[in-house]
Amino acid sequence: MTAVPADDLTARAHEASARIVADILSLVHHETGSDDLPGLAAGLDHLRELTVSRLGPPDREERHPGGEYGDTLTLTYTGTGPGHVALIGHYDTVWPTGTLAGWEPPAPDADGREKLGGPGIFDMKTGLIQGVWALALARESGAPLPTVTFLFNGDEEIGSLSSRPLIEELARRVDATLVLEPSAHGAVKTSRKGSGIFRITVTGVEAHAGLAPQDGASAITALSEFVVAAAKVAAPERGTTINTGLVQGGSATNVVAGRATASVDIRVTSRAEQDRVDRELDAVRVSDPRVRVEIDHAWNRPPMTLDAASAPLLALAREVAREQGRDELPDTAVGGASDANFVAALGRPVLCGMGAVGDGAHARTEFVYPDTVPAQTALVAGMLRRLADPLPGTPA
Template identity: 80%
Template sequence: MTTSPAAALTARAQEVSSQIVADILRLVGQETNSYDLPGLAAGLDLLRELTVDRLGPPDQERRHPGGECGDTLTLTYTGSGPGHVALVGHYDTVWPTGTLAGWEGRQPGDDGRPVLSGPGIFDMKAGLIQGIWALWLARESGAPTPTVTFLFNGDEEIGSLSSRPVIEQVARTVDATLVLEPSAQGAVKTARKGSGVFQVTVTGVEAHAGLAPQDGASAITALSEFVIAAAAVAAPENGTTVNAGLITGGSAINVVAGRATAGLDIRISSPAEQARVDREMDAIQVSDPRVRVEIDHAWNRPPMTLSAASLPLLDLAREVAREQGREGLRDAAVGGASDANFVAALGLPVLCGMGAVGDGAHARGEFIHPDTVPAQTALVAGMLGRLATPLPAPATAS
């Protein structure tokens, strides 16, 4: 019986899965906290080395300096077909340097299913390696392949502050963008919340807490009032959440605080909610008129929805999955934001969550299921084969 190309691709992914996993663990072994510039540089050097080891030298390469952030690396491999695809992923993690030494990992669950655990393995170093091997598999199959541009950025976890222009530039030059972020329990991600990080600065009046407390206006008290009011701006039923994740203030325990700050993480699902949050945050009043409240409205990522431009990519992913024996590939809307948000906001084709299957992003004990690595890698490889010829542009209303 003749083996179908899809079945052969899946079988080959299974054969090389141990090598894929070895590369994943090697990358996890290099810590790359978003604020550790030496660690980020070493991590990007290793990621480039792993890419070149598997795919050879790129036809085009550029390292975009990140300044106070990790650099962004673009590597382009010319394909045999007319299509052009971007594979995008970040190599920075939320974990402080030194976390690896004390990482206790995670044991298999009650079902005995194997897991691999390590800082950043799920979010998202496994996805990066799977993307590299996906092109390796697509090339080895002998089928036409598109030109592929890898984009590896080192600042996604802190807002893609330096890499956003590079991401948007690359997305404009390709036919489709696949973001190698972890999946949602195997589902691809077609909708994500937008995000903002508001910095609130409260300036009060310092005074001696024992001798003349009436002369002071506590910035900490006022900030507490503000944070409680800000939490009430949330509207979970509309997809809007507000989290005060970091608070600082005061100079000494016996001084009425003259300054306090808070960092608010805000997630929204629509532009209308973004406008409402802006309006209601600015309307918050504190009880002491001597206190000044300043709010920096720093919206970072716009909401991502499944657009007409991206729907053909979802259809293609489902078709490729069926051909590979995976029925019912799901898609999901999630609360987290990613670099896919930037691409979607441009009205360009993008599909996210093409990476690892596991759980625990940003949580100690994050893990992947290594038995899913072949299928996830084959899915991206199969899509690359189909995208060797660009998908037809969606019809537009006249």
């Protein structure tokens, strides 16, 4: 691979810092809740405009309709080297339209360190803009660069239901994938839990709660038994968590409930745990044999671990960080899942958490530290310069 001094990237990123932050805030002010199709469409249009304003028109562009979810946009910029890198990030957020109006600006840290807040600023609109500027700054340096394909999807927060095939197809074609999700306090994310959202449907027998309760078989009572049993399947010491987050059921207070449902969030660190959870939940029995329990085993993302394909990418990121004056670039395992899980499951090189430094994902305390924007942008830019040639040993 071509060795290029990297210090200039950090200087360039600091010079551009005000413009990068302005682009971040501009994108944050386009609300893009996962269930707001008009908002998602407008937000994606704006993201494309920002990208083209910094990089020019792409060499290839495809907008893939998401149907009932946000569209996925791919923009490819041809490089001067043989490498090909994917920069992936989602523009949808967990925040409903209208949240911005009531958002309270975050107070500075006790030492006066500035914070910037807003719906989606940490997860993950800052990372999107940093990725765009990373390519812009790397181009300005005049170094050889890989072909870069941006993939912006609008359904990650609800499982990447329409974009997953596009992510997987892209990951198979490129030499490396950098996912622009927020960092873990500056650490890149090399391991993530697999996740599933199971739907539990319980069918009982309705009856009058006063006149003939014995004729009924309560779906709510049975579901309560199931929820308690499911909680015992969790194994926190192995990283397996089970949370019943939504419960609905019944038709009236004087009717023995004939139907009840629950949505259960499950996180695991390995395929073995995934198989164990499946078996043990299927084995749960409720006390009333007249009740039927159905389980939709909806595993969404497989577990992600640091494997032989991705370890060289982490080593390269640490080398770039040292060249740019960082003492270290830690990596970590986190409980949340991302689109990086899909890439890792294919055995392709991937690093996640290449985006913002801040905290408060999915909370009204969500914020980023603007003083970290130059360093994070320079890190991705430095990675792009070093990936002008494919990593040695990259899977074909």
